[in-house]
Amino acid sequence: MTVPSPAAGAVRAPGRGRAPGRLVDPKLLLGILVVGALLVASLFTGVYDIWGADDGAAMFAITRVPRTIALVLAGAAMAMSGLVMQLLTQNRFVEPTTTGTTEWAGLGLLLVMVVAPEASLTARMIGAVVASFVGTVIFFAFLRRVTLRSSLIVPIVGIMLGAVVGSISTFIALRTNSLQIIGVWFAGSFTDIIRGQYEVLWITGLVGVAVFIAADRFTVAGLGEEIATNVGLNYPRMVLIGTGLIAVATGVVTVVVGNLPFLGLIVPNIVSLIRGDDLRSNLPWVCLLGIGIVTVCDLVGRTLIMPFEVPVSLILGILGAVVFIALLLHRRRRG
């Protein structure tokens, strides 16, 4: 991807190319306004008549507000996980759903529920987080062992690994009569998000804060182990921290919402194509776009076959696949 391509000079850094240091600029404010409007739309979209009914205000607080908060947290967390994962693997096409991490989280969730059917939400979450961590470490170890230069092989290997883990989950589910757990996991959806069920998602907010704090170090890690070590970064430790953050975000989102395919893949790519790769000033954009896309998909899912709902994962899957293919073609043209 570093082959010179004279035809590619469509995007130029503004001015003298100084790293943009300001976090807040007018464009970002506009973005926040647009996403804010989407979130307001999310608050007032639904079958239940929150204005007319006697318990309208209560329903609003029990379902609509939690659902909207969940959209914000899950959207931002998955988009940032994708970004961190792409930096650590130096591959633009990886994210938790193309590396098997979500399948591992699903397996962890299933195992906890099979072994201890009465397990609390926290226990299920820990199971999912531990499994995603193990799965991501296995994937990274595999990448280190076989240095894959072709950027497309990496996600293919990840998707294969995910498929194997997914079929193990299905097998266990078949033997233990718990296929519906898999079904619920597979169809990531914000339908069931209600007060008392979603609060653990705030943990992903902490993950977001951690990524913001370590943004510069993740950017340096994204230059590869040799350059990162040269400038004094403890690369193995950064990979471990990154893996931990990805695992926590993916595990928690998997337990509460389910599978959100392609979100972590398309968001960082779109932001990078438009803005280049200054991670610190890009992070707010990555969060915003992640929230925006997941909210739009959720709104579409909610209104398409009203009064029923289409799982958000379905809409995301379609959108993500289209953008993924467009990115592949675009990157190929750029060399």
Add this chain to the structure above:
Amino acid sequence: MIRVTDVIKRYSSEVAIGPVDLTIEPGGIIALVGPNGAGKSTLLTMMGRLLGMDGGSISIAGHDVARTPSRELATIVSILRQENHFITRLTVRQLVGFGRFPYSQGRLTPADEQIIDRAISFLDLTGLEGRYLDELSGGQRQRAYVAMVLAQDTEYVLLDEPLNNLDMRHSVAMMRHLHDAAHTLGRTIVIVLHDINFACQYADRLCAMKDGRVVAFGTPEEIMTSEVLTDVFETTVEVIDGPRGRLAVYY
């Protein structure tokens, strides 16, 4: 001073580097030369702590590279490998800015910006600093990487074949930049070079390696003889006097 003591690296029972003993006094350009597989890049990579040793020790300016914290070492020695591939879309200036990471941890101060400015203009990149790396030619990109390690402001700079993929004009320009860096900025530059004539012209000292060992170390005058070179490269090399010093003829 770079002190290499009994350094060994084993790849398999047959293939091993070392034991290497070498003392490099500070100042100037030191070129590592020798045939393919002689261990030049391996030795350089071990000096830059990117590769572990199986025996022996290396110290740079009194710091043991295996024990000194990486962050501290990053202010003493910088290393640039020949393959630099990354997906991050950076401008030249952003890349060079990462050379300041050991000092600023990413938050560039005005002093850092000045050093970045100087490194960029030193390598004639001022007009290109806002361009993305993937829009540059191979030679321009190579210069950007070198500007990054110069911005790191280390006394010792290790470069692995910086002339790879450069044409004649850019190779000459690069060697002149490095020569200036060594002599006007007072850096010690250790560099792996394939072209013996380039090494003779621009290096202050040559270190010839063969089969994982240092076989000759000295000034270009001492190394650039047909006896030494024929022995090192295992092919007939004649050394003649050219218009700007000695030339090795090997074809």
